[in-house]
Amino acid sequence: MIYVVCAVIYREGKILIAQRSEKMKLPLKWEFPGGKLKKGENEEQAITREIKEELNIEILPFQRISSHTHDYGSLKINLIAYLCEYISGEIKLLEHLDFEFVYFEDLKGYDFAEADIPVIEKLKTLL
Numbered sequence: 001m002i003y004v005v006c007a008v009i010y011r012e013g014k015i016l017i018a019q020r021s022e023k024m025k026l027p028l029k030w031e032f033p034g035g036k037l038k039k040g041e042n043e044e045q046a047i048t049r050e051i052k053e054e055l056n057i058e059i060l061p062f063q064r065i066s067s068h069t070h071d072y073g074s075l076k077i078n079l080i081a082y083l084c085e086y087i088s089g090e091i092k093l094l095e096h097l098d099f100e101f102v103y104f105e106d107l108k109g110y111d112f113a114e115a116d117i118p119v120i121e122k123l124k125t126l127l
């Protein structure tokens, strides 16, 4: 089991989503950006580090919204999602293929990683 933290970054009523590149696992799937928790880090530290590394921006995680496991067969992940505020910086795609800011209602138009579906369901009850 791997522990993955992901950020639901909220800005001006829209949510930041990112598309995985061809080279990553789950190629071309959309996701909430983030990554694996490293030893010695807490979840908030991991998420701010990952977002800086992947997108070059500073964020502030302020609410832990969900934690659930998903079994991809060859890989089992525990995905932990945080609602985050955008703080500063200009987005640069350092790993992903693409990104978009979308309204919650429009998330259904994107092909998300399976593990993200419960995160979207949870968001429905919060936003």
Ligand SMILES: Nc1nc2c([nH]c(=O)n2[C@H]2C[C@H](O)[C@@H](COP(=O)(O)OP(=O)(O)OP(=O)(O)O)O2)c(=O)[nH]1
Residues within 6 Å of the ligand: 004, 005, 006, 024, 025, 026, 030, 031, 032, 033, 034, 035, 036, 075, 077, 079, 113, 114, 115, 116
């Ligand atoms: N970051 C992120 N990963 C997700 C999401 N949903 C989901 O199934 N995953 C999976 C994809 C990856 O297999 C795993 C870890 O993500 P990661 O972004 O750290 O992947 P990584 O580049 O470190 O992985 P690797 O290819 O180097 O092994 O979690 C999500 O919303 N955000």
